[in-house]
Amino acid sequence: MVAPIVPVEGLVVTASNGIRSHDSVINLDHGDPMIYEKFWKETGDVSSFKIQGWENMSYFSDRSNLCWFLHHEFASQIRRIHRLVGNAFADENCHIVVGNGSTQLFQAALYALSTHPSLAETCRPIPVVSVVPHYSGYPAATDVLQSALYKWAGDANSFDPHATDPFIEVICSPNNPDGLLNNSVFKQITNNIHDLAYYWPQYTPITNAADYNIMLFTVSKCTGHAGSRLGWALVKDKDVASRMVQFVELGTIGVSKDSQLRAATILRAVADGYEEGGGYKLFHFGRKVMTERWDRLRQVLMANGAFSLLEYPPPAYCGFMREKTSHLPAFAWLKYEGNLDIEDTANFLRTKHNMLTRSGKHFGTDSKYVRISLLEREETFNIFIDRMSSIF
Ligand code: PMP
Numbered sequence: 001m002v003a004p005i006v007p008v009e010g011l012v013v014t015a016s017n018g019i020r021s022h023d024s025v026i027n028l029d030h031g032d033p034m035i036y037e038k039f040w041k042e043t044g045d046v047s048s049f050k051i052q053g054w055e056n057m058s059y060f061s062d063r064s065n066l067c068w069f070l071h072h073e074f075a076s077q078i079r080r081i082h083r084l085v086g087n088a089f090a091d092e093n094c095h096i097v098v099g100n101g102s103t104q105l106f107q108a109a110l111y112a113l114s115t116h117p118s119l120a121e122t123c124r125p126i127p128v129v130s131v132v133p134h135y136s137g138y139p140a141a142t143d144v145l146q147s148a149l150y151k152w153a154g155d156a157n158s159f160d161p162h163a164t165d166p167f168i169e170v171i172c173s174p175n176n177p178d179g180l181l182n183n184s185v186f187k188q189i190t191n192n193i194h195d196l197a198y199y200w201p202q203y204t205p206i207t208n209a210a211d212y213n214i215m216l217f218t219v220s221k222c223t224g225h226a227g228s229r230l231g232w233a234l235v236k237d238k239d240v241a242s243r244m245v246q247f248v249e250l251g252t253i254g255v256s257k258d259s260q261l262r263a264a265t266i267l268r269a270v271a272d273g274y275e276e277g278g279g280y281k282l283f284h285f286g287r288k289v290m291t292e293r294w295d296r297l298r299q300v301l302m303a304n305g306a307f308s309l310l311e312y313p314p315p316a317y318c319g320f321m322r323e324k325t326s327h328l329p330a331f332a333w334l335k336y337e338g339n340l341d342i343e344d345t346a347n348f349l350r351t352k353h354n355m356l357t358r359s360g361k362h363f364g365t366d367s368k369y370v371r372i373s374l375l376e377r378e379e380t381f382n383i384f385i386d387r388m389s390s391i392f
Contacts, residue, residue: 101226128170216232283320
């Protein structure tokens with residue numbers, strides 16, 4: 001039987017963004033990071049770049065590098081941004097693998113781990129687990145090809161590691177959808193994939209430099225350039241890194257160099273904004289807007305009492321911001337608790353309030369929960385707050 005396809009970000013094409021009419025459908029289903037558009041409009045030339053017709057033509061970027069399609073300028077800006085922010089160890093001891101979004105790298109990591117020589121005698125498919133609620137993209141991406149190598153096995157908390165060893169655990173922190181800081185459930189470290197898409201100072205305090213075997217990042221959530229389709233993995237084990245490279249090579253013969261150069265320009269602009277006194281401070285911009293949004297949302301939720309919201313960890317000292325900062329997750333993870341008899345909150349918001357959101361059932365939990373993106377443009381967010389205030 002073919003597994004039902006559960007939405008990965010951006011795959012469900014629905015109503016338009018940039019909404020003006022108050023009757024129109026607003027789309028808060030995807031984590032489309034348009035919140036950053038305003039920032040980048042203000043930076044002008046520092047974030048622009050030009051490519052000549054003869055440039056970037058070859059398949060290859062650096063034949064001597066394990067990841068031969070990784071552009072050296074992108075690599076050097078990745079190491080620089082991690083040094084600046086202090087959110088991950090990205091020194092020369094770890095390998096950088098670039099992918100078409102971290103979506104491709106997630107699959108590359110599953111492939112690399114499940115074909116590792118140390119697992120040669122293992123019974124496959126190897127189970128893949130993650131704590132519920134988990135990112136809706138994981139089960140879909142794991143099972144789409146019905147691989148004989150690995151297979152989605154659901155909630156890490158209800159998985160018996162003794163019954164099936166080895167297994168792969170995916171840890172997302174801060175977590176999509178609920179924004180909580182997750183740790184691995186099991187003691188193993190070799191077969192963990194750490195998805196750190198949201199481990200940036202606009203969303204959470206940076207309390208330490210992450211230092212795991214496989215760490216996934218993406219420009220989509222860091223700078224907002226989801227359309228560039230660029231992610232990177234920081235990988236310690238050379239064999240795992242080279243298998244990930246092989247996966248990307250077989251799927252797409254590498255990653256667009258034009259895109260990597262653009263992303264390098266963007267990351268350089270971010271770092272220059274802090275280190276060269278450029279005046280543009282992306283993470284401060286992100287924190288300011290997210291703080292306003294969370295304040296407004298909390299006020300509405302308190303006033304109408306129809307939804308419950310999670311308790312987030314208390315503010316913590318952020319080494320990057322050099323002060324205590326609070327958690328400002330990219331999504332609101334709400335449960336309907338109002339007076340109406342509603343089992344499917346996403347359906348209720350869609351049919352009665354013209355808002356597209358993502359149901360809890362896609363994240364391994366029940367449909368009373370709903371995930372709502374807080375990363376949309378200001379005008380969409382304003383309509384969302386208006387509509388939420390009318391729900392009891
Ligand atoms: N991991 C998480 C937790 C995400 O939220 C997303 C995007 N929503 C991704 C991975 C995929 O990111 P990308 O755009 O780089 O494919």
